[in-house]
Amino acid sequence: MQSDLPPQAATAPSAPTERHSFLEQRRQVRELLARIRAIVRHMAAAEQPTERFVALLEGRLGALARVQEILLRAPDVLPELMELVDAELLAQSIPHDRLTVGGPPVLLSARVAGSLALAIHELVINAIQFGALGGGAGQVAVSWTLDAARGEVQLNWHETGSDVGEPGKTGFGWELLQNTLAYELGARTELRLDRDGLLCVINFRPQGGARDRK
């Protein structure tokens, strides 16, 4: 058993051995299942399970599954922000003529991708239900810029051309954008109405996480 033991050093992982990556894979599956259970309980604590609850949960599980697929497609290949955004828009069959998506290539750590995929999913679903991707003729522009000096990405989700109400500052989506991203990534999120429609701005470190935050 001794030789199977993982890093004794308390800080960084040692060079990955086959045994180590096996233990790591087992951990990742348990962590993901724990995250899913916690999300279900979190949702159930806020509202009684109903048909709507099940649909929302299925949507969130779909987003978790899609980002896992992207993360597991090949070892050591980091996901790009573009493919995360594309995957979430494609999953809801958003017509191309209602979208503009663009920004420089940005590689994400697995952790950032895992949190961000859920956030983008919530923005897409919110736009379908209440915003620019609903029945009207609204548009969504998703754009991002990379501030190399600060190592930060600013992601802009901008809805136009529809009667969007003031964003509700309760509920799972709001909590995810504000609290989950801040907790897990140290991200700063702003959600407001400008003169065109809903604007969500997320500032985050694409390879970083909460450990960067003091």
Add this chain to the structure above:
Amino acid sequence: MIASDATNTRAPAPAGERVLVVEDDYFIAQDLCRALRGLGATIVGPAPSIAAARTLLEQTVPDRVLLDINLDGEYAFELATQLQQRGMRLMFITGYDFAFIPPALQRVARLQKPVDANVLAQGLAC
């Protein structure tokens, strides 16, 4: 462990304790905190990183610390060793197998994720 309420019944742990939760997953952290509050504990944190946990530990001395082992790629073993030396009550809540924990820390109480609230209560009561 002295009951402070008038009924003089001794509440099982972690009732009345200040518990620091160190967990990098927001939803799991919230779930643990909700379960702990339900058991009568007061939450310190939760902390998403080792650095955030250390900052909280400078400000307050909790009665117990629940520690995830891998925090965004950073291991909690060094912090656990230091807290153990200070005589603090610890529990690992982790997705890792037992074999992953260094020998010196294998006597630390441990629950494997995903953790059920009832199992958490039982784990903390002993």
